[in-house]
Amino acid sequence: MNNRNLLALLASIVIGAGAHADSLYKPGSFHALTSDVRIRHIGDLITVMVYENSSASSSANTTAARNASVGLGVNAQRHSYAGSITTANQTDGGGRTAREGQVLAQLTVGVREIMPNGDLVIVGEQMVDINNERQRITVEGRVRPQDISETNVVMSTRIADARISYAGQGDMADRQRPAWWQRFLSLFGV
Template sequence: MKLSPLLRRSQCTLLAVLCIASACAAVPAFAESLYQEGSFRPLTADNKAFRVGDSLTIQVFENSSATTSANTGTRRANDIAGSVTQTGNRIVGQLGIGVSGDFDGGGRTQRTNKLLATLTVTVKDVLPNGELRVAGEQLLTVNDELQKVNLEGRVRPQDISDGNVVLSTRLADAHITYVGEGDVSDRARRSAWRKIFDWLGL
């Protein structure tokens, strides 16, 4: 019995499909997961810094004051008295010497500092306890006066607000420096000769 060319072609096609299907079944399938622990962020999560390289806004509000006072007082008095009498032709005289000295000294220094700033820092490291070590710098020029703010510290994730902002008062081991460079800052600094006079107590 001879098969028609059409039927024979259908059988060949079916046989080829079965061979391809069996070959695919024999090869194990590998799929790469889209989940990456280091960069995964849930869709419902807040936009907060939590890994190295993330940005975080710090609101700096630092207010400090210090007062030092000292008072010194000394009193000193010396008296010398003498008398001379005359009997007959003798001269009668009296002598009295008194020496006294007073010294009063006092000093008072008072210093008040207030720093208000807002700057964005970068997460430099994630510590084993989950805290974030952050650092950043802000440069601002106003009327040819360069103002520079440097900030470093550790932040707890729970202290970060939903807007990805944290107060400087919540930083641990905070190092905040403010430096101004320009005519105004130079005039505000004490001169070298004034420091020498202060050291000599003049």
């Protein structure tokens, strides 16, 4: 093939074919090869490590005392009168309240909303059935993207406006709940 034929062939390919090229870059689905696997869209999943340890206590002591006394005495030569009134009040009271709780769990939740500042609103629940006992853990809250680790995990202590619920249903939960008549009597302080 001579140079003329080669040039003619190249010219016909370029002019006749109407060369067209598309970009491989798609802005909506692009992830850089060097980026980590963090949440970016509604519906994406994130793993929450629930580690909540709380304790609270309060105590109160009250002491009050009051003494009052009134006396009257009349001494006449022949007649003697005497009178006395005495009162005393004393109150002493005290109380103490203590409560502790601990929840350890790991569950995967979904992104419900991405806020204008970039925070992620997450929500999810996990249910586990063991020996006729159903344990349900629910997690809701707001997470900053920078608090999510490279392995797509966030600690529950890093969730803002966190609502973490741990509840059980079944034989053990029923045994721990007071009977209906005990709950009724407790309404009257009995």
